[in-house]
Structure formats: C-alpha cells, structure tokens
Amino acid sequence: TAGITQAPTSQILAAGRSMTLRCTQDMRHNAMYWYRQDLGLGLRLIHYSNTAGTTGKGEVPDGYSVSRANTDDFPLTLASAVPSQTSVYFCASSDSGQGVYNEQFFGPGTRLTVL
Amino acid sequence: LAKTTQPISMDSYEGQEVNITCSHNNIATNDYITWYQQFPSQGPRFIIQGYKTKVTNEVASLFIPADRKSSTLSLPRVSLSDTAVYYCLVGALPLSGGYNKLIFGAGTRLAVHP
Numbered sequence: 001t002a003g004i005t006q007a008p009t010s011q012i013l014a015a016g017r018s019m020t021l022r023c024t025q026d027m028r029h030n031a032m033y034w035y036r037q038d039l040g041l042g043l044r045l046i047h048y049s050n051t052a053g054t055t056g057k058g059e060v061p062d063g064y065s066v067s068r069a070n071t072d073d074f075p076l077t078l079a080s081a082v083p084s085q086t087s088v089y090f091c092a093s094s095d096s097g098q099g100v101y102n103e104q105f106f107g108p109g110t111r112l113t114v115l
Numbered sequence: 116l117a118k119t120t121q122p123i124s125m126d127s128y129e130g131q132e133v134n135i136t137c138s139h140n141n142i143a144t145n146d147y148i149t150w151y152q153q154f155p156s157q158g159p160r161f162i163i164q165g166y167k168t169k170v171t172n173e174v175a176s177l178f179i180p181a182d183r184k185s186s187t188l189s190l191p192r193v194s195l196s197d198t199a200v201y202y203c204l205v206g207a208l209p210l211s212g213g214y215n216k217l218i219f220g221a222g223t224r225l226a227v228h229p
Contacts, residue, residue, distance in 0.1 A: 004158075031209055033217075042202060042219040043159070050209045059216050090158050094208055103149070104208075106158025 002026050004107035006091050012113045013081050021076040021110050023091030031094045032074040033104065034058075034066060036087040043090065049074055081114045088112070119203045119220035126226050133190045135223050137203030140184050148179060148186045149204040153222070159202060163188065190225075198227045 007022045025032065030051045035043040035058075045058030049068040063085060065077045074093075078085055088111050092104040120138040127133045139148070147166055151159035163170060165177045165186070176189040190197060206217040 035219075040221060042221045044219070045217050048210050056210060092158070103161045103164065104159075106160070109156070109158055 004091055004093060004105055006089075006107040006110050008110060009108070010111040010113075012115060013078075015082055015114055016080055019078050019081060019112070021078075021089055021091075021112070023074045023076070023107060024072050025074075025091075025093045025105075025107075026072065027093060027095065027105065028071060029093035029095040029105070030071070032068065033092040033094075034064070034074070034076045035090045035092065036060065036085075037090060037109075038087050046076065046089075081112075083114045086112060086114045119205055119218055121201075121203055121220040121223045123221070124224040124226070126228065127193055128228050129194055130192050133193050133197075133225060133227075135188045135190075135201055135203075135225070136185055137188070137220055138185045139203070139205045139218075142183050142205055143207070145207045146205050147207055148177070148183075149206075150175070150177065150186075150188045151202045151204060151219075153200045153202065162201075193225075193227045195227050195229065198225060200224050 004025045013019050033048045034046040037043045044060045046064050047058050047066040049055045052068050052071045055066050088109050090109045091107040094104045149164040150162045152162050153159040163172055163175045163177045165179050167179050170177045178187040200222040202222045203220040
C-alpha cells in the first residue's frame with residue numbers, strides 16, 4: 001500500500017499567491033493532520049480532522065485552511081502565501097480507534113518556499 | 116499544556132546503548148508519550164509509545180517514572196543506520212475541541228560513529 005502521499009514534492013510560490021497542498025491516504029484512517037516543520041522548532045500542528053466532515057485548529061492555524069470532504073483526502077490551502085510560511089509540510093493520519101493509541105503515519109512532506 | 120525538552124544532540128558509537136531523555140513536567144493525566152524517528156527528507160516514523168512504567172518492542176525500550184514528568188528512550192546496540200533525529204511527543208488522540216496541541220519536542224539529533 002502507498003500509505004500517505006503528498007503533492008507536490010516541492011514548490012516555489014510567489015508571495016500573495018494561493019496554493020493547495022494535497023494529501024491522500026489509503027489506510028482508511030479516521031484522523032488526519034497537517035504539520036509544519038521549521039529548522040530548530042520540531043513539528044507544529046496546523047490543523048487536524050478527527051473524521052470526515054470535521055476539522056479543528058492546531059497550534060499554528062493562522063493563514064491556513066483545510067477541508068475533509070471524504071476519509072482519504074485532507075488538502076491544506078494557503079489563501080495568500082507569505083514568506084513566513086516557507087517550511088516543510090507533513091501530512092499524517094492515525095486510526096486512534098484501534099492498535100497503538102497515538103501512532104501517526106506521516107507522508108514524505110512538501111517543501112514550500114514563498115518568495 | 117505539556118511542553119517537552121530534549122537534548123539538542125548526542126553522539127555514540129556502533130554497538131553502544133543510547134539513552135535519550137525527554138522532560139515533560141506538565142504532562143496531563145490522559146497524555147501518552149510517543150517517540151518518533153526522522154531521517155533527512157522523510158516524515159517521522161513511530162518507534163514506541165507508553166503511558167507509565169516500561170515498554171519494550173523489537174527496536175527500543177521506553178522508561179517512564181511514576182510521576183511521568185520525564186521519559187527515556189533506550190536504543191540497544193546502535194548502528195550507523197540509527198543516525199537520525201528523535202522526537203518525543205506528548206499528547207492524546209483523538210484530539211478534542213479543547214485540546215488542540217500535540218506537543219513535539221525540538222528533537223535530539225543522534226550521530227552514531229563507526
């Protein structure tokens with residue numbers, strides 16, 4: 001199985017432009033997450049979704065929006081990008097109803113540069 | 116909400132045991148402690164998770180004292196391929212409306228030398 005796929009792998013974006021980062025999982029996990037990773041700061045949670053049709057704000061949600069129309073997809077949208085959104089973005093999923101309570105499965109990441 | 120503190124970096128040699136400690140003084144009653152490993156240009160990968168006492172799996176052990184204010188990841192007989200960044204995560208899933216943080220530490224960069 002592919003697990004979690006993210007697209008694009010990398011992107012250079014002009015400030016003020018919008019962009020959607022795509023995330024798809026094939027594990028039928030009910031929960032999905034978006035993180036950003038900046039040098040020296042570890043991973044910070046942007047938004048999450050416990051189940052299709054619901055979303056919630058994480059630690060750093062400003063400037064980002066998400067939707068969860070179905071179980072498999074969890075796109076992250078930057079409506080008007082700013083240079084401080086330059087980061088590596090990771091999508092993750094978890095099936096917190098079974099197995100290890102806190103195990104999240106991460107995608108390969110999208111490296112975004114906003115100029 | 117729990118904040119985690121880890122050493123920034125550690126060095127070891129092949130075949131040695133490595134212990135990485137994470138402090139989480141404000142851990143909540145329903146929080147679990149989870150450790151992830153991350154290689155360059157990859158997403159983090161789950162290593163081990165626990166709530167209290169000791170947990171062991173095929174790759175690591177996790178020691179959690181009774182007060183749960185810290186935890187120690189133990190990697191037995193490390194090899195060069197264990198060179199990576201290790202993250203301590205404190206939190207509970209599923210996330211609820213009043214608990215919107217999964218607290219990752221800044222990570223410990225482990226370098227294993229021949």
